Amino acid sequence: MYCHGISLFLLYAFVIVGNVISDNHPTVSRRISRKIHECSFDVCGGHSAHYKLVHVTAVNINDMNDTIHYIWSTIYLPSIIITHVMQPTKLNVNWTAIYESEKSNKFDGLSFTPTVLSTSGLTISRLFPYSDRDDDIKMKDSESDILSSFKWHLRNITEDVSKIVFEGQSSTYKQSSLIFELEATKGDRHGSYLPYNHVNGNMTQFNFTMIGLPVNPKDSRRYAVEILAFRGKNTTCTRHCDVTDKMYRYIDDEHSPGIFKSYSLLIPLPSSTDLSPSRVYQTHISWKPVAYNDVERNLKHQVFTYEYSSMASYSQDDNLTRVLKPKSIGNFFIDEVEYYGLNITMGLPEDGFYKGYMSWTALVGAGIPQSETVSDLIWIIIAAGLGSPVVVILFSLFIILIRSGGLIHNENYEPIQ
Secondary structure, eight states, rough: OOOHHHHHHHHOOOOOOOHHHHHHHHOOEEEEEEEEEOHHHHHGGGGGGGOOEEEEEEEEETEEEEEEEEEOOOOSOOOOOOOOOOHHHHHEHHHHHTTTTHOOOOSSSEEEEEEOOOOEEEEEEEEEEEOOSSOOOOSSSSSOOOOEEEEEEEEEOOSSEEEEEEEEEESSTTEEEEEEEEEOOOOSSEETTTTOEETTTTEEEEEEESSOOOOOOGGGGEEEEEEEEEOOOOOOOSSSSEEEEEEEEOOOOOSSTTEEEEEEEEEOOOOOOSSSSSSSOOOEEOSSEEEEEEOSSSSSGEEEEEEEEOOOOOETOOHHHHHHHEEEEEEGTTEEEEEEEEEEEEEEETTTTSSEEEEEEEEEEEEOOOOOOOOOOHHHHHHHHHHHHHHHHHHHHHHHHHHTTOOOOOOOOOOOO
């Protein structure tokens, strides 16, 4: 009975400690709504199918003023814009200005009312074929970008308003397609498919999938994805202003077997005294270093990603940026844009190189990245595994002490004379 009581106590203690360690992020549940904006034929003519954007709002169910706005778009390039506001805010879309921006080089087609304090996001900017002759997944040089040859359209308008799917097709690569699949997360949970990302109510999760791109085993072909994190020029920041890349390690691979780390780009944003001082004013782009080379996601088809984080920073006015910086929907919100580039390659040595399919999953969110923590189930298993041996050891020590006389005070007094 005593042993059983000690076991229960140890089990309870482990679960309580685990919950304290795990509960390092406040959870927010949000209500998701979606509106699809389309350019009319009168404005965009035969190109109207390519001029669509999706506006998603994620409203805190306990505070209607606490809203995250996401803009999902493939106008020019696949992009995600995120802004977190604490007051009712409206998105304004001027399709004439957006469509004519190619000629005018003016980007004033999108705005919020009232004006938001900060806007940031992610653009998938280029897709490079490269030859991996050493079979080490590293991109030493590359061919020209092929992403710009793809035209995008909405492939699937799901009934679930938290999701959308874009597809890119190319007249040059007729057997190829690119899929940009997005989901606004509603609360604290793990994803429904590998790599089972830990998400909260402040994120968009996306998959970028490359299907049927040219395959050439003779030249060891792989593909590298360039992403650009962007934000408005941060003129109000005085401390910790630089975008940084950070790796997080954890001890639990319950949800992503064999993966004990994740990566994030942390993008500080301007803050204001009229907003909550407890909020973290930053955007993060986060991912686990894995991708999948088959539509069936499992360990057999899991490969690793390799990040080249030069973290080069470019202002919109830099001459260099005029060559390197592609246009994205982010230009319409931000007058002075700062970009931060990162190249990502995917594969394993001796995996046969790119074989016609590769898919990568990442997150774009407001605040701090959601960490992987040890679940209650794992704490229970640990407690059960450690509890029984501890009880046996304590019981054995108790018996030894009794038999050795350590707990029996049998003192022999001399008789009183």
